Amino acid sequence: MALAYDGTDFQGWQIQEGKDPYQTIQGASEAALFAILGEKIRITGSGRTDAGVSATGQIAHFDADAAPGLDFRRALNSHLPKSIRVLAVAPASPSFHARKSALYKTYTYLFWRDPIVIPPFAWRVMYPAGPLDAEKMRVATAKFVGVHDFASFQNAGTPQKSTVRTVYSIFLKELPPVSGIPPHIPPLALSVTANGFLKQMARNIAGFLAEAGKGRVPADSLPGILAARDRSILKTPTAPPQGLTLSYVAYPPKDSFFLEMG
Amino acid sequence: MALAYDGTDFQGWQIQEGKDPYQTIQGASEAALFAILGEKIRITGSGRTDAGVSATGQIAHFDADAAPGLDFRRALNSHLPKSIRVLAVAPASPSFHARKSALYKTYTYLFWRDPIVIPPFAWRVMYPAGPLDAEKMRVATAKFVGVHDFASFQNAGTPQKSTVRTVYSIFLKELPPVSGIPPHIPPLALSVTANGFLKQMARNIAGFLAEAGKGRVPADSLPGILAARDRSILKTPTAPPQGLTLSYVAYPPKDSFFLEMG
Numbered sequence: 231m232a233l234a235y236d237g238t239d240f241q242g243w244q245i246q247e248g249k250d251p252y253q254t255i256q257g258a259s260e261a262a263l264f265a266i267l268g269e270k271i272r273i274t275g276s277g278r279t280d281a282g283v284s285a286t287g288q289i290a291h292f293d294a295d296a297a298p299g300l301d302f303r304r305a306l307n308s309h310l311p312k313s314i315r316v317l318a319v320a321p322a323s324p325s326f327h328a329r330k331s332a333l334y335k336t337y338t339y340l341f342w343r344d345p346i347v348i349p350p351f352a353w354r355v356m357y358p359a360g361p362l363d364a365e366k367m368r369v370a371t372a373k374f375v376g377v378h379d380f381a382s383f384q385n386a387g388t389p390q391k392s393t394v395r396t397v398y399s400i401f402l403k404e405l406p407p408v409s410g411i412p413p414h415i416p417p418l419a420l421s422v423t424a425n426g427f428l429k430q431m432a433r434n435i436a437g438f439l440a441e442a443g444k445g446r447v448p449a450d451s452l453p454g455i456l457a458a459r460d461r462s463i464l465k466t467p468t469a470p471p472q473g474l475t476l477s478y479v480a481y482p483p484k485d486s487f488f489l490e491m492g
Numbered sequence: 493m494a495l496a497y498d499g500t501d502f503q504g505w506q507i508q509e510g511k512d513p514y515q516t517i518q519g520a521s522e523a524a525l526f527a528i529l530g531e532k533i534r535i536t537g538s539g540r541t542d543a544g545v546s547a548t549g550q551i552a553h554f555d556a557d558a559a560p561g562l563d564f565r566r567a568l569n570s571h572l573p574k575s576i577r578v579l580a581v582a583p584a585s586p587s588f589h590a591r592k593s594a595l596y597k598t599y600t601y602l603f604w605r606d607p608i609v610i611p612p613f614a615w616r617v618m619y620p621a622g623p624l625d626a627e628k629m630r631v632a633t634a635k636f637v638g639v640h641d642f643a644s645f646q647n648a649g650t651p652q653k654s655t656v657r658t659v660y661s662i663f664l665k666e667l668p669p670v671s672g673i674p675p676h677i678p679p680l681a682l683s684v685t686a687n688g689f690l691k692q693m694a695r696n697i698a699g700f701l702a703e704a705g706k707g708r709v710p711a712d713s714l715p716g717i718l719a720a721r722d723r724s725i726l727k728t729p730t731a732p733p734q735g736l737t738l739s740y741v742a743y744p745p746k747d748s749f750f751l752e753m754g
Contacts, residue, residue, distance in 0.1 A: 232673040236611035286610060286671040303608075313611045317673045336672075346565075348548060349498035349575045354612065409548040410598075410740045411494040411579045478672045 231302070232317040233259070233288045238354075238472065239313060242281040243288070255279070255314055259290070262309035266302075267294055276328045276335065276479040280430065282471030284354070287317075289479045291328040320487045331485045334398060336478040337432040339420040339469065340405075341440060348408045355417060356436065356473035362443035364402060364418055370442040370449035371400045374422070374435065381459035383435060384428035385468060393459070395431070399423045402439075421477075434461075436469035493564070494579040495521070495550045500616075500734065501575055504543040505550070517541070517576055521552070524571035528564075529556055538590045538597065538741040542692065544733030546616070549579075551741045553590040558583075582749045593747045596660055597689060598740040601682040601698040601731065602667075603705070610670045617679060618698065618735035624705030626664060626680055632704040632711035633662045636684070636697065643721035645697060646690035647730060655721070657693070659686045664701075683739075696723075698731035 233255070241253040251257030259273050275290040296302065302319035310316065325331075342355035343362045374397045381393040400422045407416045420439060422432055438455075441447040447466060455464050480486075495517070503515040513519025521535050537552040558564065564581035572578065587593075604617035605624045636659045643655040662684045669678045682701060684694055700717075703709040709728060717726050742748075 232671075234608075234610045234671055234673075284612065287673050307608070312609075315608050315610060317608050317610075317671060317676075346496075346569070346577050346579055347574075348496045348579075349577060350546065350616065409494075409496055409579060411496075411549050414579075 231290055231292075231306075231319040233290060234286045234315045234317055235284060235288070236313040237279060237282050237284040240281065242279055242283065243275050244278040255285075255288075256290075258310060258314055259306070259316075262306045263292065263294070265309045266300075266305045269294070274328050276332050277427070277476075279476050280433070280471045280474075283474045283476065284472075285476040287478045288476050289328050289332070289481075291322055291326055322487050323485060326481075326485045326487070328479075331481050332426075333480045333482060334423055334425045335427060335476065335480070336421060336423040337427065338475045338477050339422070339432065339436040340473045340475075341418040341420065341436075341443075343415040343418060351408065351417065354472055356440060356469045358440045358444065360444055361415070362418065362440060363445060364404065364443065366445060366449060367418070367439045367443040368402055370439055370447075370452065371402060371420070373449060373452040374400045378456050379459055380428050380431055380456070382455050382461055382464045383431045383438075384461060385430040385434065386461070387429035390428060393428055395424050395426050395428065397422065397424045400435075423478075430468050432474055433469045433471065434464065434466070436473065437466045438464065440469060441466040493552055493554075493568075493581040495552060496548045496577045496579055497546060497550070498575040499541060499544050499546040502543065504541055504545065505537050506540040517547075517550075518552075520572060520576055521568070521578075524568045525554065525556070527571045528562075528567045531556070536590050538594050539689070539738075541738055542695070542733045542736075545736045545738065546734075547738040549740045550738050551590050551594070551743075553584055553588055584749050585747060588743075588747045588749070590741075593743050594688075595742045595744060596685055596687045597738065597742070598683060598685040599689065599694040600737045600739050601684070601694065602735045602737075603680040603682065603698075603702060605677040605680060613670065613679065616734055618702060618731045620702045620706065622706055623677070624680065624702060625707060626666065626705065628707060628711060629680070629701045629705040630664055632701055632709075632714065633664060633682070635711060635714040636662045640718050641721055642690050642693055642718070644717050644723055644726045645693045645700075646723060647692040647696065648723070649691035652690060655690060657686050657688050657690065659684065661685045662697075685740075692730050694736055695731045695733065696726065696728070698735065699728045700726065702731060703728040 243255045245251045245254050245257045273292045303316045306316045340355040342357045377396045379394050403419045405417045505517045507513045507519045535554045565578050568578040602617040604619045639658045641656050665681045667679045
């Protein structure tokens with residue numbers, strides 16, 4: 231199934247021991263499934279999103295015997311809070327696994343550049359004090375493309391077998407102005423597509439780019455930071471979760487069931 | 493001054509007798525001004541916005557003796573909730589009046605066309621059950637342009653001397669997709685610019701267009717509805733306030749102080 235959610239009020243995707251499961255997207259979704267099927271069924275996401283991170287295209291799978299004619303999307307949405315929406319549900323091949331089958335993911339990150347944060351955006355952006363130079367940020371993004379060891383962009387967490395990831399594309403786009411009152415600086419959207427993301431890698435990339443945009447970190451410092459394979463060498467802060475949205479997860483053609491969902 | 497606000501949690505712009513003034517934008521702004529100057533000063537807006545309506549460019553004026561060097565914008569924002577932001581403050585000519593000096597205003601209205609409302613938009617759109625045909629809506633918009641008696645598009649309220657208004661421009665724009673999960677139908681934004689708006693006129697235009705988009709009202713019924721000068725002839729419902737944003741108020745060059753604000 232494909233899900234969209236506003237992460238603001240949630241403790242992230244993943245159910246965590248000792249925490250209220252309803253405060254996670256996974257927990258709330260499993261509760262909705264339980265309400266429909268009367269059975270405790272595990273829902274596996276394409277990846278964990280941190281507390282405060284939103285999604286417009288999270289993919290998850292579960293194994294269930296569906297009664298013929300059951301409209302899962304409608305039934306799940308009727309049991310979920312409005313801040314979580316099931317966009318589509320469809321049968322997948324038996325080998326499909328939301329995380330393991332994923333080819334790549336796209337995250338977007340919103341930077342607010344105006345001194346005043348206009349309300350609908352207030353809780354969905356990074357608000358870097360001071361102006362951001364989009365040109366400096368653009369120069370810095372180019373250096374992320376390709377196969378790199380991203381250990382320096384990984385925060386402490388579950389150890390990974392490999393910290394090598396491939397960034398397929400990364401670009402910045404100026405969004406349309408939100409206000410017509412000058413001097414208004416339109417927000418910037420960052421889009422990063424990679425075959426996988428280490429813990430808080432997307433937010434560490436966003437944090438690095440924000441500092442590059444402030445002129446505090448030269449764009450050409452990236453190769454040295456990557457070569458160090460050490461988060462402590464990356465002096466820039468992890469960008470706050472509210473600016474981040476998981477926007478797309480791609481699968482091989484045989485598993486792209488959601489592309490045919492109605 | 494120029495203001496932006498998220499109308500979701502407010503009872504509209506205008507302070508109303510017997511209601512908590514802090515639940516109005518005007519009341520909250522006057523309270524912030526009182527906190528700074530220790531004086532009860534009236535703030536006059538370019539117009540009332542209904543409960544639930546947002547703004548990205550509301551203009552308001554007040555008369556105050558400002559201490560030299562007082563940064564009104566910063567001071568007001570430090571006393572206002574985050575859902576109200578002062579974008580700019582500047583001295584105006586003594587003859588300036590936020591409502592009476594206005595030449596025209598632009599409102600935008602968001603229509604959500606997908607069956608599933610993606611969370612960040614859930615409380616900021618009209619969600620018309622069933623699909624909307626943008627082409628039918630476009631045909632209907634064209635007929636609004638020009639000088640018309642809009643009595644049929646006015647809801648009951650304070651009587652107006654004249655119900656004739658001039659619509660300078662009105663257009664629909666398809667917004668970028670919010671989700672990459674098909675079949676996703678991107679939202680539509682309506683923009684209406686007129687020399688004035690009667691009570692709930694913008695929302696009645698949006699309501700009419702939504703019904704035109706559903707094919708329930710022919711676009712060519714508009715001349716007859718306008719000629720009737722009677723709200724009860726307009727069978728279509730007033731569109732809900734959360735889809736509406738006051739985006740711009742224009743003044744003559746001598747009063748366009750906010751265009752030079754820093």
